[in-house]
Amino acid sequence: MSEAPQSPRTEHDAETPVRRRLRIGDSILSGTTVLVSVGLVALLAGLLWVLEQGAAPALMKYGLNFFTSRQWDPVNDRFGALPYIYGTVVTSTLAILFALPISVGLALLLNEVRSKLLRNPLTVLVDLLAAIPSVVYGLWGLFVLAPFLNKYLAPALAATLGKLPVLSALFVPTPAVGNMLNAGIILAIMIIPIITAVTREVIATVPHDLREAAMALGATRFEAIRMAVLPHARSGIVGATMLGLGRALGETIAVSMLIGNGLGISASLLAPGYTIPAIIANEFREATSTGMQHSALLALALVLVAIALFLAAASRLLVGRSERMGS
Amino acid sequence: MTTKRFVSVFAVIALAVGALALAGCGQSTTSTTGGTPAAFTGAALVGAGATFPGPVYSQWAQSFVKVEPSAQVNYQAIGSGGGVQQFISKTVDFGATDVSLIASETAKISTPFIQFPTCLGAVVVSYNLPDVTKPLNLDGATIAKMFLGTITKWNDPAIAALNPGVTLPATAIQVVHRADGSGTTSIFTKWLKGQSPDWASKVGAGKSVQWPTGQGGNGNAGVAASMKQTAGSIGYLELQYALSSGLPVASVKAPDGQFVVPNVDSVAKAASDLSFPITETTSILDSKVAGAYPISSTTYILIYSDQTDQAKAQTLVDFWTWALTKGQAELGTLNYAPLPDSVAKASIAELAKITVNGTAVTPSAAVK
Numbered sequence: 001m002s003e004a005p006q007s008p009r010t011e012h013d014a015e016t017p018v019r020r021r022l023r024i025g026d027s028i029l030s031g032t033t034v035l036v037s038v039g040l041v042a043l044l045a046g047l048l049w050v051l052e053q054g055a056a057p058a059l060m061k062y063g064l065n066f067f068t069s070r071q072w073d074p075v076n077d078r079f080g081a082l083p084y085i086y087g088t089v090v091t092s093t094l095a096i097l098f099a100l101p102i103s104v105g106l107a108l109l110l111n112e113v114r115s116k117l118l119r120n121p122l123t124v125l126v127d128l129l130a131a132i133p134s135v136v137y138g139l140w141g142l143f144v145l146a147p148f149l150n151k152y153l154a155p156a157l158a159a160t161l162g163k164l165p166v167l168s169a170l171f172v173p174t175p176a177v178g179n180m181l182n183a184g185i186i187l188a189i190m191i192i193p194i195i196t197a198v199t200r201e202v203i204a205t206v207p208h209d210l211r212e213a214a215m216a217l218g219a220t221r222f223e224a225i226r227m228a229v230l231p232h233a234r235s236g237i238v239g240a241t242m243l244g245l246g247r248a249l250g251e252t253i254a255v256s257m258l259i260g261n262g263l264g265i266s267a268s269l270l271a272p273g274y275t276i277p278a279i280i281a282n283e284f285r286e287a288t289s290t291g292m293q294h295s296a297l298l299a300l301a302l303v304l305v306a307i308a309l310f311l312a313a314a315s316r317l318l319v320g321r322s323e324r325m326g327s
Numbered sequence: 328m329t330t331k332r333f334v335s336v337f338a339v340i341a342l343a344v345g346a347l348a349l350a351g352c353g354q355s356t357t358s359t360t361g362g363t364p365a366a367f368t369g370a371a372l373v374g375a376g377a378t379f380p381g382p383v384y385s386q387w388a389q390s391f392v393k394v395e396p397s398a399q400v401n402y403q404a405i406g407s408g409g410g411v412q413q414f415i416s417k418t419v420d421f422g423a424t425d426v427s428l429i430a431s432e433t434a435k436i437s438t439p440f441i442q443f444p445t446c447l448g449a450v451v452v453s454y455n456l457p458d459v460t461k462p463l464n465l466d467g468a469t470i471a472k473m474f475l476g477t478i479t480k481w482n483d484p485a486i487a488a489l490n491p492g493v494t495l496p497a498t499a500i501q502v503v504h505r506a507d508g509s510g511t512t513s514i515f516t517k518w519l520k521g522q523s524p525d526w527a528s529k530v531g532a533g534k535s536v537q538w539p540t541g542q543g544g545n546g547n548a549g550v551a552a553s554m555k556q557t558a559g560s561i562g563y564l565e566l567q568y569a570l571s572s573g574l575p576v577a578s579v580k581a582p583d584g585q586f587v588v589p590n591v592d593s594v595a596k597a598a599s600d601l602s603f604p605i606t607e608t609t610s611i612l613d614s615k616v617a618g619a620y621p622i623s624s625t626t627y628i629l630i631y632s633d634q635t636d637q638a639k640a641q642t643l644v645d646f647w648t649w650a651l652t653k654g655q656a657e658l659g660t661l662n663y664a665p666l667p668d669s670v671a672k673a674s675i676a677e678l679a680k681i682t683v684n685g686t687a688v689t690p691s692a693a694v695k
Contacts, residue, residue: 071537075531175501177553177557256545274543281507282506282508283508286407286534
């Protein structure tokens with residue numbers, strides 16, 4: 001408080017009732033914000049502590065084996081997280097691969113197109129996509145998208161990319177309804193609105209001078225976007241991607257409906273898989289309290305939180321670095 | 328506009344006042360002791376447990392309000408494990424479980440309690456073979472092999488031997504199982520464990536197991552949806568769901584060698600030799616009764632027999648007596664099977680053990 005710069009006023013008018021009231025208001029505000037922020041940190045710490053407490057028995061019992069084992073056998077009390085970590089990473093990666101180019105393209109379109117007739121409905125539509133509950137995406141995916149993809153996309157992929165020497169392992173078809181590719185696609189659809197909305201805002205903040213300068217130097221519109229707009233917006237796009245990735249990692253119900261919930265690890269994207277949120281949602285309700293199942297599920301939750309925190313930290317680093325490079 | 332709103336607000340207030348007045352009447356009738364004995368109108372009950380009978384208990388709760396207007400039976404289908412847990416910690420008025428209490432659970436209960444079945448269900452084996460119109464016959468060993476992934480084609484000699492005269496396609500068998508932990512899986516795997524030593528050693532039985540092959544669907548609806556989209560699929564569903572889903576169901580070989588079609592009658596037969604008291608080993612799987620469907624199951628209610636609240640105890644006895652008599656008629660529409668008469672009577676005899684501070688509770692006139 002004492003470090004606040006002194007405003008040019010005399011000693012006695014600082015003590016008028018109005019000033020005093022303002023000061024009281026200030027202290028209430030700062031008190032509340034401190035309380036809330038400490039509370040938030042305490043909440044996160046408490047959450048981690050509870051998860052850690054619950055997960056400890058399983059982590060102690062299985063040790064590092066928990067992360068490398070492919071077993072998930074509630075009957076014989078053997079648990080390993082590898083298939084779920086694998087499924088989570090693969091589906092989220094697929095989602096980002098599909099969603100990022102589309103979202104950046106959409107965001108550019110929404111910024112560059114001057115016709116309000118096209119821009120406004122498109123913006124509303126993209127925002128509406130974000131408002132659809134995930135269970136609705138799941139239902140639509142199960143009854144509409146998956147049958148369509150299984151009938152047309154999967155055979156086409158198997159017949160083309162599946163014939164190439166290295167990629168063939170990725171596209172071995174199975175007749176299962178759910179598979180990792182379908183889950184990745186539904187996730188991409190779900191995160192496109194988030195990435196698009198944030199990217200659009202970031203691109204809108206790129207100074208017009210930059211674009212005009214590039215144009216003045218003879219750049220085409222595409223070159224201006226590539227050389228002036230995108231580098232300036234890079235850190236924002238990375239941030240947007242991380243937001244989308246966060247949602248993709250944690251998405252539960254839609255993925256569970258479309259991934260096939262198959263145990264084990266399969267290299268093929270057209271085979272059923274399983275993710276961490278999906279198995280927690282599926283098995284927690286009826287998990288046995290006698291064995292390690294309960295604890296193993298909490299350990300999986302801890303792993304998911306760890307992956308999310310790691311990604312958040314990594315994105316901060318990335319954003320920081322690209323900002324320094326940009327300036 | 329404003330008059331409309333005024334009218335609707337008025338209507339809401341009128342309704343609320345009316346409801347309050349009704350509730351007031353209900354209370355006053357229970358408290359009147361002099362003159363003609365007023366009808367008992369019930370008290371609120373809270374129960375929790377198995378998901379399998381969930382639809383039945385909520386239907387019963389709705390219908391029972393017509394018998395005793397103040398009897399609000401609130402049933403939370405949180406799973407059998409949770410139901411037993413809440414029953415042991417005495418946070419509910421009754422618990423519900425698909426598996427009769429095991430020794431380690433009864434050891435935690437120090438006060439006397441009763442345990443009785445309320446309705447029957449079954450797990451049926453369903454399949455999607457568009458070209459096969461005649462219902463298939465299957466036995467335990469073959470079903471186990473199909474779910475283990477050791478029989479991979481529908482025209483396997485083992486399946487053909489059980490179905491003379493049926494042309495089976497060479498389609499690959501696609502297993503669809505439940506992804507969520509469920510009592511249905513528990514009953515099915517328990518039965519498979521008894522049918523196949525291979526299943527017992529490789530997979531075992533439980534609410535969720537390590538499936539050797541196949542894809543998982545969420546709930547009965549998820550399994551049925553996946554099965555309908557996958558030609559050559561085989562899966563297991565709850566009886567009531569399978570019968571309404573339109574998927575064909577297999578006849579399963581009973582211990583006496585007969586193939587039994589799963590339906591409400593064949594499931595009821597399975598329970599006809601159920602004996603009391605219910606113990607850890609009570610089970611109607613693989614019933615020896617002729618014509619009984621082998622993968623049948625029942626579900627139990629748990630109530631402490633020494634109650635302390637008169638109104639609650641009376642409602643407990645009334646509600647379950649009603650459920651075991653008149654309520655059984657409502658089961659058919661939900662595709663659950665009613666208890667055989669002898670078993671229902673034995674369950675009612677269990678209810679007679681309920682006392683309030685030492686005095687026995689007899690069912691009210693309204694439920695008889």
